[in-house]
Amino acid sequence: MKFYTDYLWFNTSRRREFINITHEVKSALKKSGIQEGMILVSAMHITASVYVNDAESGLIQDIEDWLQKLAPDGMNYRHHGTGEVNGDAHLKNLLVGHQVIIPVTKGELDLGPWQQVYYAEFDGQRRKRVVVKAIGE
């Protein structure tokens, strides 16, 4: 039984940013030496998401617009009583989810042809990270 743990660091220039991390997840899997098992990719923050979807720039803008509509920023959230201004980022995190777990088959991520792994930053411009953990043989 093998275990492999890695951390990906981000420091985005914009508040919201969508970053394709498929290559980094593949690299972690290769380093793990695991041929059969699963690899977990999980944001370590409560104002960012990890999801699997398409690497198409129009769609990514659609996703951002849609998240702004369903969980808008600039609202008077109770959370802002703490001095924070990122209530919307917490709700966006809950909507999209903070993690995915990808099956590993014959040493590869067992994803469909259009599936790409994304880190979605909703409150960036500071150092944040994602844990990548592989388990298998």
Added chain:
Amino acid sequence: MKFYTDYLWFNTSRRREFINITHEVKSALKKSGIQEGMILVSAMHITASVYVNDAESGLIQDIEDWLQKLAPDGMNYRHHGTGEVNGDAHLKNLLVGHQVIIPVTKGELDLGPWQQVYYAEFDGQRRKRVVVKAIGE
């Protein structure tokens, strides 16, 4: 340590469809011979979901109506600039999620009494699939 991988294929007659796949997941688990571990059920497409909820036809129609309200089709999504017309299906996928992982205890899916595993198709009428991967002993 055992690993078992299977793929479920779908080709729905309607664009949107909700299919109870609990039986298929149980069959895969039985074939795996795994008594303790976990089984991952994950859509391999970015316009379909896998979720756990109730097998009640009224509720399923409520879910479809609700998804249409929060992520409507027929909108002018930027993604449609690529020639696609399925922007809504991508958003529905993000809202519901594309995977679940079910604990396996004493050779059975460790689900509550009302929990059923569903494949939710949001852009069907073509061949699509779900990966089922069991890991354990």
Added chain:
Amino acid sequence: MKFYTDYLWFNTSRRREFINITHEVKSALKKSGIQEGMILVSAMHITASVYVNDAESGLIQDIEDWLQKLAPDGMNYRHHGTGEVNGDAHLKNLLVGHQVIIPVTKGELDLGPWQQVYYAEFDGQRRKRVVVKAIGE
């Protein structure tokens, strides 16, 4: 290879309640004796969620208000034709998700500094439960 399964029971006094279960998940991990692996925390009901976010009371109220806005109770859901009145709770479950899987590294939950595990009850005042399953070495 080790496996450890535990069940957490809840019986909330209010219909909706948010309960920090991080301590209970840590206890289960300690009992498992697992140093490297993963721990799954999964609601066994279709009207409750498990999520990871902040232990801040203002934010928790924001989350409840937001869920009421996106999946309101008191609506005339088709599901209510069965005699149930909890259609909203099913939709809230789908929105937030019913499970998280937490990496375990060096015997600890590998969470970020603000990440807390929550059980979100959307249709309480009766006995309900969460399965906690650890897998690893």
